[in-house]
Amino acid sequence: MASGGGISFIELVVLGWSSATAAPAPIPVRIDFDAPPGCSTAEQLYEGIRAxxxxxxxxxxxxxxxxxxxxxxxxxxxxxxxxxxxxxxGATDTRAVEGSSCDTVVQALSFTAALALDKVAEETEPPPVAARPPVAAPPPVAAPSPQPSPQPSPAVAAPERPPFRLEMGAQILLTQVVSPGVxxxxxxxxxxxxxxxxxxSPSFGLSLSHARDDVLPGADRASVQWTAVTLTGCPxxxxxxxxxxxxxxxxxTGGWLAATGYGVTSPESAVRSWWSAGILARVAVSLGAxxxxxxEAGASFPLVHRRFTIAFPAETVAKTPAISPLTSVGIVHSF
Structure with missing residues (x-):
């Protein structure tokens, strides 16, 4: 029992407990950071948030x-x-920042992240962190024991990025693999x-294409469908x-042509292989990160030339052109 105006040990414990419960709860986080080589690091982002x-x-x-x-x-x-x-x-909305350098953008994002964390913390309880047991007061000694040196803050290890990024998409294409027709x-x-x-910044692509000439007007007396696999290299x-x-x-490109005659008394079908090599130019407009x-626009040069004919009256109704033009428009997403 304490006397006079002193404070008992129990009262000190109660006051300390009240102060601890009044302090804001910590916000435990982990960082998933992806940036180009030579750009800022995850450590810089974490230091900016902590500041x-x-x-x-x-x-x-x-x-x-x-x-x-x-x-x-x-x-x-x-x-x-x-x-x-x-x-x-769940997750917050995506916040986007654009600047002249990586450091400028990371500083802006660290400020935005700190605000977002505080706002979410007000609306929901953060995940629990491992509770530390209370430290009892040491018994009185003749001389104070040396205090351990402060530990450095943990380093943030940025995940190692793969050397290549995967891109996937879909295209609408217009070409001519036989004439007449598109x-x-x-x-x-x-x-x-x-x-x-x-x-x-080389890229290597693989595409699976299918097109036919009876969708648009222009085909004469044969319907031709083209299915092919194309390998693309862009150095x-x-x-x-x-x-x-x-x-x-x-x-x-390698694939096949499937032609069926129409407008004739006895229509027949034929399937022939398709082989070509070509060039193209690609222009990309960013729609986001x-x-x-x-x-794309380009031309391919068929390596094997084909002709499709009907027997009566004898007539060539479709043939492979010397140059096969191609143009396409599509959306591509990077992962």
Missing amino acids: RSDRVTLVAEGEEGWEIRVRLRRVGRRVRGELRVVHDR NLGGALVARLTQRTDSAL LRWDIAGSLGAAPCITA STALEI
């Missing part, structure tokens, strides 16, 4: 916590960054593009202005 909110604590891999996702991308001479905070009730169809595209900051890529890019490519509108 604006001391409630944020970094959790180890496998521990429960909110996730801060940051994606940086060079768009011409500028840098575009996107931020999302994923918490136990083939209209579509294609599915898969592509691997090397992650570099220079014009030497260079240039960012022309802001969100506009261009790349020259070479192509190699990971999506682009692409326009």
